[in-house]
Amino acid sequence: xxxxAADVAALARKDLxxxxxxxxxxxxMLLFVVATLVVFxxxxxxxxxxxxxxxxxxxxxxFTALLGLGRAWVPExxxxxxxxxxxxxxxxxxxxxxxxxxxxxFLVGVEVIALPAFAVFFAPLPVRALAGVALANLGICAVGSxxxxxxxxxxxxxxxxxxxxxxxxxxxxxxxxxxxxxxxxAEYLLFLVLxxxxxxxxxxxxxxxxxxx
Amino acid sequence: xxxxxxxxxxxxxxxxxxxxxxxxxxxxxxLALTSYVCFGVGAWKGLRLLWxxxxxxxxxxxxxxxxxxxxxALTLLTGSIWAKASWGRWWVWSExxxxxxxxxxxxxxxxxxLRFSVEPGSRRERISAVYALFGVALIPVSxxxxxxxxNFIHPVVFTRHGPQMTHSMFAAFCVAWxxxxxxxxxxxxxxxxxxxxxxxxxxxxxxxTAS
Numbered sequence: 001x002x003x004x005a006a007d008v009a010a011l012a013r014k015d016l017x018x019x020x021x022x023x024x025x026x027x028x029m030l031l032f033v034v035a036t037l038v039v040f041x042x043x044x045x046x047x048x049x050x051x052x053x054x055x056x057x058x059x060x061x062x063f064t065a066l067l068g069l070g071r072a073w074v075p076e077x078x079x080x081x082x083x084x085x086x087x088x089x090x091x092x093x094x095x096x097x098x099x100x101x102x103x104x105x106f107l108v109g110v111e112v113i114a115l116p117a118f119a120v121f122f123a124p125l126p127v128r129a130l131a132g133v134a135l136a137n138l139g140i141c142a143v144g145s146x147x148x149x150x151x152x153x154x155x156x157x158x159x160x161x162x163x164x165x166x167x168x169x170x171x172x173x174x175x176x177x178x179x180x181x182x183x184x185x186a187e188y189l190l191f192l193v194l195x196x197x198x199x200x201x202x203x204x205x206x207x208x209x210x211x212x213x
Numbered sequence: 214x215x216x217x218x219x220x221x222x223x224x225x226x227x228x229x230x231x232x233x234x235x236x237x238x239x240x241x242x243x244l245a246l247t248s249y250v251c252f253g254v255g256a257w258k259g260l261r262l263l264w265x266x267x268x269x270x271x272x273x274x275x276x277x278x279x280x281x282x283x284x285x286a287l288t289l290l291t292g293s294i295w296a297k298a299s300w301g302r303w304w305v306w307s308e309x310x311x312x313x314x315x316x317x318x319x320x321x322x323x324x325x326x327l328r329f330s331v332e333p334g335s336r337r338e339r340i341s342a343v344y345a346l347f348g349v350a351l352i353p354v355s356x357x358x359x360x361x362x363x364n365f366i367h368p369v370v371f372t373r374h375g376p377q378m379t380h381s382m383f384a385a386f387c388v389a390w391x392x393x394x395x396x397x398x399x400x401x402x403x404x405x406x407x408x409x410x411x412x413x414x415x416x417x418x419x420x421x422t423a424s
Contacts, residue, residue: 151330160323164323164344199347
């Protein structure tokens, strides 16, 4: 058990260290999310209420996550590192978990800037919105890591990633927006928990089959 | 197959005292149910592929999902026609079934894009199988999501007059469903046979050019 945790920690640490050295993905995601929020200001009609803005926040978060996920497996692919990882005597699902945790760290890093920016530009965020964001992050990263690995296996790579990811992200958006604006927030938060549980377990179990021949 | 089609067309005149828009339910609901069955079969074949590694499951899974997508597209089409006939608009977001099928249609169209972007081989088979499994996991989760989303997106203005079925209507419905399932099964077998023949031909061709 602890060997598994050590593998996961090592892999996640590798991704974080790589990002700290190259500083490619995180600044791009940050700039993207802030630029998107500004675009939304111009896209929303003047009398649009807070609810529309909250909805668009979720769109911004999902698409920023997509941007990050598109780059998630690039280091592994470029150096044929993924083959090496698969050959290593570690559980393949540890690769997925390490990648998920690293992507989660990036997404949280982006949101630390993006959510206050949103609160300043549009409307203040209630605490339950933050809970929804936290839960949805898990789902986005869990499903996104697996789907990005699938996309990376093909020829069209970044082109196909949004097509694969968005239908799976629809329940997350519903849960997140509902948690933010609906009076029955507990339902939506519970739904997000359900989504996270189901798809995390599925991704964890299925990852091995995605990366091996 | 002719018998199946004959049955389907026989059903429609049986209940002539319905409103026209109600009759399309005899096609629309069986198409939707058959589509679910096809996706379920596709996912099951995918699971068998991952379990046993036998290559034939890949082709069966792909064909089943292909059928499911065709029937899903038909479901959306018939649902759209029904919406136009009932409410005068081509699309209504308040219909859970239709929205669910839209999401699934997007998901399974991406399945084909994924499949054709990966080189043929065992990698593609496994990735397709995993994606098919995600599809069936998505069906209930999406349905729940769509139900939940109605609380804050639209007040449900239009109430759907669900088919309250009398005995004769129910009988007709069952016949229609059996007919559509039969059509789906026949199409599945035909397509699978065609694909298998293609694969054999390909192998023969390669063997001939290699020697």
